[in-house]
Amino acid sequence: MNYEKPKKRNPQETESSKQYKPRPRSEQGEPQACQHLRLLDCNKPVSRAIFECYHCQEGLLCEYKNVLPVQDIDVRCPSCGKIAIKLIGQEVISTTVIPSPWKSV
Ligand SMILES: [Zn+2]
Numbered sequence: 488m489n490y491e492k493p494k495k496r497n498p499q500e501t502e503s504s505k506q507y508k509p510r511p512r513s514e515q516g517e518p519q520a521c522q523h524l525r526l527l528d529c530n531k532p533v534s535r536a537i538f539e540c541y542h543c544q545e546g547l548l549c550e551y552k553n554v555l556p557v558q559d560i561d562v563r564c565p566s567c568g569k570i571a572i573k574l575i576g577q578e579v580i581s582t583t584v585i586p587s588p589w590k591s592v
Pocket residue numbers: 540541542543544545564565566567568569571
């Protein structure tokens with residue numbers, strides 16, 4: 488008759504497998520997962536966001552309606568024409584190119 492032995496776990500083995508490995512940094516030239524962004528007046532119906540374009544790093548000031556219903560809105564960069572950032576809001580009012588506060592000249 489077949490009898491399955493209860494699997495015994497080696498406590499030392501589990502211990503070592505629990506060790507955290509440092510996350511490998513992706514060096515495959517992927518777009519940066521972070522972007523400068525500063526939100527102003529986010530408690531008001533019209534909010535402002537200062538950020539850098541995801542693509543060309545141009546400084547941008549975006550005014551947008553921050554009232555319900557909100558949705559994902561794509562803010563287009565006036566400088567390069569690509570989607571500069573995605574915000575949550577109702578509608579973009581204006582996007583203005585400004586000198587980036589993060590750029591060290
Ligand atoms: Zn751009």
